[in-house]
Amino acid sequence: MSNIPTDTHDDADHGYDGPSKSQVKREMLALQDLGKQLIELSPDQLKQLPLAEKLYEAIRLAQRTTSREGRRRQVHYVGKLMREADADVIRTQLDTWKNGSREQTRAMHRLEALRDLLLSDDAALTGLLNEYPGADAQQLHTLIRAGRKEAQANTQLQAGQEPQRKHYRALFQALKSLDDTEQS
Template identity: 75%
Template sequence: MTNDPETSESEYDGPSKSQVKREMHALLDLGKQLVDLSADRLKQLPLSEKLLDSIRLAQRINSREGRRRQIHYVGKLMREADADAIRHQLDVWENGSREEAAAMHQLEAQRDLLLQDDHALTELLAEYPQADVQHLRALIRAGRKEQEANKNLQPGQAPKRKHYRALYQELKTLQQTNP
């Protein structure tokens, strides 16, 4: 056997044994997360029928060793599943979608602008011509009154936010009907 660097590099045909073990452990951990999910959440994931049945069985097993073995079997079946799609969906459930959070912050900023500036309503109506102008004006007026009333609250009193929230919901509805 020669120690020629060119032949040793050409013999390499894949990830190291350690890398393969790390990937298998990651799939096992993902399988453990799936076993802890509710049935409704499991239905929303792209899982094969065999994998889904194995997860449900692991959820029913009470014996510590039996459950451990079943979770390892789930980890083995995870090799054939789309782990990236499953991880992404779990991340969305755990942390919320970044896009959803950004859209929510945009709506909140738009609501605050409507409560501060009359010209913002004109801009909103230009963007959403189908919007109910009278309803929006009523919500803005009531929201402004609510803000003024909240400025005069005694310490310990909860601020009123009924119209503040209603305006947000109206903006959200407008955005959903006209993406």
């Protein structure tokens, strides 16, 4: 019988269940990248985010720093301060600014489809006026007529000529303002 003590614990169980060193480093780099995105924002956008005062000031200083090495160090400092910030809320807001919310995108597609319907179908204006009784029927009718003329003129263009979209866009803006006043 040997005098070597036998250990009853597995070698893998050393009492540490936390993330690996590599995982911690990936998370730190992700926070640093998020900090870099924040440095690119305008002061007005920064004020809309839930940032601690210390982090806000560090970001503003990084925006003003012109030397390469100074900016690099400031970016690292912002990354360090990001550990205390609510990164998920910040990422969500940045994504909304970058891509717009899904609801906004859906609303824009709906307005575009309505505009195309108005330009192709005379009865669509009646339906629109029933849905929005406060709408200026004369203005909408004028924009639709001008949009149709514009579309007709665009079919006659030679290769390389730019199509006109002025009334097409104006009709969209009128529909958007109707939608905005309805939601208010």
